Amino acid sequence: MREREQEQSSANGPIYLRVRDQIADQIENGLLQPNSRLPSERVLAESNHTTRVTARLALAQLEAEGRIYRSNRRGWFVSPPRLVYNPTEDYSFSDNVVAQGRVPATETLDVTTIEANAWLAAKTGLAEGDPIVRLHRRRQIDGRSVLVENIYLNARRLPGIETFDFNRSLWKLMREHYGLELARKQIEMFPTALVDPQAEALGVNAGTAGLYVTRCSRDNEGCFVEFDEEFWLHDTLSIQVDVR
């Protein structure tokens, strides 16, 4: 806000938006390739004959739009294409990433057995106190962390699930070891801000824009199997649905 007040404007509106337009054009024309590093604030300011305050506003705007991202104080980089996600299709994160020519990775951060609290009971239909295996994972695309997730599994429906290796597709594990096909999924998605601990796990500032996705899955008998709560970086996902 304070910076905004210092920002100059011209007859064509605020100067930072003109700097933004120039950089956005360079990205769209391929002069700046995905994952390539942008010039420093100082260089951007000089080459646009403006101040570093203005250059920083232009970069913040491009970040908010999902066109560039900041990486661990190493500078600003051009965002790669968003991963296309169709909630009506039945594929795993890993298969979807590979199908789009990119490289997935999954890290299991924590596995704990807990009891369902009131919130989880309402989300899953279990009773408060029922046993749940909570899995905390971070997932990457091409080496960039794009989401952290909490997966809540029905421990009675999936006995011994906590002993498996979770750095792989959970759906394949369910199919192969429990003969389980997920029959019904309720999915909810909305924009939100990432706070800690999710922001910290993704290496971004608290308050960074994100997309919150939940998915509640049941088996053929309607029995609750899995509730997945995902926190995505705002610039990594595009939701696409084709309705006929």
Next chain:
Amino acid sequence: MREREQEQSSANGPIYLRVRDQIADQIENGLLQPNSRLPSERVLAESNHTTRVTARLALAQLEAEGRIYRSNRRGWFVSPPRLVYNPTEDYSFSDNVVAQGRVPATETLDVTTIEANAWLAAKTGLAEGDPIVRLHRRRQIDGRSVLVENIYLNARRLPGIETFDFNRSLWKLMREHYGLELARKQIEMFPTALVDPQAEALGVNAGTAGLYVTRCSRDNEGCFVEFDEEFWLHDTLSIQVDVR
């Protein structure tokens, strides 16, 4: 950033997040009702024994999460529930808002006949230069502006469409006057930042978080009918899909 550096922290993390938690609890417990006004920054700071800088950080965090919104310098208000939108179902904005017990309104801001440019040709399958009627509308829920949209209509498929009243459901107009049922829709949604002119039309600062939604609709023969580009405020919509 500068404010963040001045912010105090305690053993339990930054103080602004504790203030945020208290206000969020009051909202969840119904002590603060939807659309009710929050106490001023000064009052919040005093009642939480902290500074106005800290109170402001807590409010900004709650805004980013979609729990509160700012209205025309009249102060901060509790966000009403998000409108549920199921992209796989076929209903109009107005019908959907009414079905959720709320009051829709639509304002037509502009109607112009244009020629398809390269971007529109790629989105619609029309040839560059083909005639398109562009409709610019703002839509409200319970008196709050929640989205602005650009609708691009195939002028050859809908002759005379520019002469109708657009402050109503376009889909009903197509059905009743053109005998047209939309047979196929391709929908894309992703988080973004609102810039001018959309931000201005919604009465928010440029850079406010938003959700970008496009919908391309065709008739039974696959002929392009309508391309709708919507800019939603980030805290007004929840996308829900039920997959069986």
